[in-house]
Amino acid sequence: xxxxxxxxxxxxxxxxxxxxxxxxxxxxxxxxxxxxxxxxxxxxxxxxxxxxxxxxxxxxxxxxxxxxxxxxxxxxxxxxxxxxxxxxxxxxxxxxxxxxxxxxxxxxxxxxxxxxxxxxxxxxxxxxxxxxxxxxxxxxxxxxxxxxxxxxxxxxxxxxxxxxxxxxxxxxxxxxxxxxxxxxxxxxxxxxxxxxxxxxxxxxxxxxxxxxxxxxxxxxxxxxxxxxxxxxxxxxxxxxxxx
Amino acid sequence: xxxxxxxxxxxxxxxxxxxxxxxxxxxxxxxxxxxxxxxxxxxxxxxxxxxxxxxxxxxxxxxxxxxxxxxxxxxxxxxxxxxxxxxxxxxxxxxxxxxxxxxxxxxxxxxxxxxxxxxxxxxxxxxxxxxxxxxxxxxxxxxxxxxxxxxxxxxxxxxxxxxxxxxxxxxxxxxxxxxxxxxxxxxxxxxxxxxxxxxxxxxxxxxxxxxxxxxxxxxxxxxxxxx
Numbered sequence: 001x002x003x004x005x006x007x008x009x010x011x012x013x014x015x016x017x018x019x020x021x022x023x024x025x026x027x028x029x030x031x032x033x034x035x036x037x038x039x040x041x042x043x044x045x046x047x048x049x050x051x052x053x054x055x056x057x058x059x060x061x062x063x064x065x066x067x068x069x070x071x072x073x074x075x076x077x078x079x080x081x082x083x084x085x086x087x088x089x090x091x092x093x094x095x096x097x098x099x100x101x102x103x104x105x106x107x108x109x110x111x112x113x114x115x116x117x118x119x120x121x122x123x124x125x126x127x128x129x130x131x132x133x134x135x136x137x138x139x140x141x142x143x144x145x146x147x148x149x150x151x152x153x154x155x156x157x158x159x160x161x162x163x164x165x166x167x168x169x170x171x172x173x174x175x176x177x178x179x180x181x182x183x184x185x186x187x188x189x190x191x192x193x194x195x196x197x198x199x200x201x202x203x204x205x206x207x208x209x210x211x212x213x214x215x216x217x218x219x220x221x222x223x224x225x226x227x228x229x230x231x232x233x234x235x236x237x238x239x240x241x242x243x
Numbered sequence: 244x245x246x247x248x249x250x251x252x253x254x255x256x257x258x259x260x261x262x263x264x265x266x267x268x269x270x271x272x273x274x275x276x277x278x279x280x281x282x283x284x285x286x287x288x289x290x291x292x293x294x295x296x297x298x299x300x301x302x303x304x305x306x307x308x309x310x311x312x313x314x315x316x317x318x319x320x321x322x323x324x325x326x327x328x329x330x331x332x333x334x335x336x337x338x339x340x341x342x343x344x345x346x347x348x349x350x351x352x353x354x355x356x357x358x359x360x361x362x363x364x365x366x367x368x369x370x371x372x373x374x375x376x377x378x379x380x381x382x383x384x385x386x387x388x389x390x391x392x393x394x395x396x397x398x399x400x401x402x403x404x405x406x407x408x409x410x411x412x413x414x415x416x417x418x419x420x421x422x423x424x425x426x427x428x429x430x431x432x433x434x435x436x437x438x439x440x441x442x443x444x445x446x447x448x449x450x451x452x453x454x455x456x457x458x459x460x461x462x463x464x465x466x467x468x469x470x
Contacts, residue, residue: 043444050365078367093380102376103366155366 001062002047003028003032003190004159008058018044020214022057028158033201033222036211037237040172042194046161046209049192050083062159071142079107082157086164088101088144090136090151096123100151122150126180142173146180153184160184162193178204198241201224210234247424249432250413251413259415260436265329266411267398270336273346275390277337278345281373282352286378287370296345303342311339311404316407328409336397336406343393351386352378384455391448397440402437411437 002025019041026032034042043115047053048060051067051074060067067077087231090099090143100119104110110118122215123129126146129161145165152160164173185191185204195201200224208225210218212233216227229235249256284292303311312335319334321328326334355378363377383390405414416433420426 052361052365075367078365083365085358085362085365087358089358091354091359091362091377103368106372107367107378151366 002026003030003063004192005061005064006045006049006058007061009045009048009055009060010057011041011048011053012056012230019048019055022211022214022216023058024209024216024219026159028190029207030207031191031193032186033205033208034194034211035196035198035208035237036217040211041051041214042211043048043163046083046163046192046194049079049159050161051077059154063089063106075107080157081161082152082155083161084145084148084152084163084165086167088136088141088148088168090148092136092142093112095133095135096128096150096214099136099147100154103151104154113218118154119150122153123147125153125183126150127176138175141169142176144227145169147179149177149180149184159192161216162195163190164196166195166197169199196241198226198238210237212237244428245425246428246432247250248419248425249428252419252423252429253393255415255419256412256433256436257288259410259453260354261333262410263282263330263398263401263412263437266332266336266401266404266409267394270333270401271340271394271397273333274338274340274342275344277341278348281341281345281369282378282382283374285349285352286373300342303339304346309406310401311335312404312407316409331407332401332404332409332411336401339400340393340397343397344390347386347393348382350389351382355381380455385449387452387455391445391452394444394448398444399437399438400423443458 004026006022006024009022010017018039022041022045024032034045036042044053048067049054049062051069054069055067062077062081067073090184091102092094094102095118097116100122101112101115104118105112105115108115114160120129120132123132126147126149128150130145131139131143131147136147145168149160149162149165165181166177170179174197178197181191181193181200182204193201193205203222203223207220208218208222208232209216210225210229210231212231212234217231218229218234225234226238229238261424281292281296285296285425315335315338316331319331359377360382363373368377401411402413404411405417408414412433422431423429
């Protein structure tokens with residue numbers, strides 16, 4: 001049994017179908033990179049995995065259990081499946097450590113001290129041990145995104161979802177975030193990342209899925225999919241992003 | 244101009260002024276508290292709360308304060324809820340404040356970046372946690388000026404309660420005006436008193452606004468145990 005099983009999933013907004021009959025699975029410890037043009041449905045697919053979007057058809061199972069949308073089930077799901085966003089979404093009125101400590105404290109019901117210990121551990125993992133008290137506005141984009149990754153890790157999820165986490169960053173800041181992700185991948189954390197960083201996908205991902213117009217067009221080992229694209233759509237896409 | 248009557252009646256006017264402040268502060272605070280509950284309810288239950296709230300807001304915002312006061316004072320009495328003038332005054336002010344403040348808070352809620360709420364959702368915060376940790380401060384930061392203006396309007400509106408014989412500043416003033424035959428002087432005096440109350444509260448709200456909207460880092464409520 002795979003950790004994530006996506007089975008003939010479809011998702012529409014009104015009459016507009018953004019995900020069409022997608023099936024794929026992700027094993028524990030695997031890193032799946034999802035690539036594709038804007039509007040291809042890749043971010044929506046990711047948001048479905050965390051229950052931020054409800055699916056309209058098909059099934060979604062995490063560790064064998066179907067995703068449902070009652071509050072309790074969502075709470076359980078989100079403890080196991082954490083998400084990092086393109087625009088960081090840090091709480092601007094809280095310091096880095098309070099951002100990271102919040103979920104362990106109020107969702108995980110830990111004492112403040114214990115939650116701060118977790119925050120310090122996670123900030124250490126993303127290389128920000130010197131920024132415990134910094135506010136988001138005092139941090140660079142790359143640092144903010146690393147705090148956001150630490151915040152997602154703080155609930156000790158089994159799966160980390162990353163939605164174009166380097167897309168909003170200045171080019172010189174992308175590297176520090178990718179390094180953190182590379183470290184997490186080598187530690188065996190299961191990750192699904194939507195990304196435009198083709199070189200990173202090739203290096204860090206175990207498999208790559210290419211989405212086009214709501215469908216998974218190609219999927220396979222990163223080297224094969226990126227190194228040897230089969231369909232004209234993927235060839236065109238790779239040509240446009242690598243050029 | 245003969246202000247002797249005003250001086251003689253000053254204790255009466257000041258006690259009326261205190262009642263005005265009491266009705267305004269208690270009613271507004273209660274209205275604001277209920278408004279926040281409705282915002283939390285909206286986060287938890289969506290349109291099941293937001294639709295009836297919108298109907299209530301439209302009814303209150305499109306009817307005169309005085310008519311609302313008549314409706315609650317005499318209407319509730321007719322249903323068998325007889326109440327003291329103080330309780331009636333606070334209920335009327337609460338009712339009116341609730342409609343206006345919930346609308347102000349709603350606009351503030353719309354201004355909270357969607358991404359922050361999604362971040363909270365993705366960490367499975369409850370509606371109450373979402374309100375307290377994610378929404379409350381950005382929302383208050385955006386709405387305090389409007390909330391403070393609304394308080395002043397409602398405080399001044401309590402003068403209409405004199406029409407249903409609820410003792411407050413205007414009520415005491417009209418009694419004093421008719422017993423002393425010095426209406427002009429008396430009303431000049433209470434205009435000054437209302438102005439003073441308004442200015443004092445506006446100043447307090449301005450300080451509060453500065454505290455909340457100041458540098459997040461400087462006014463760190465988190466450090467003081469709110470987080």
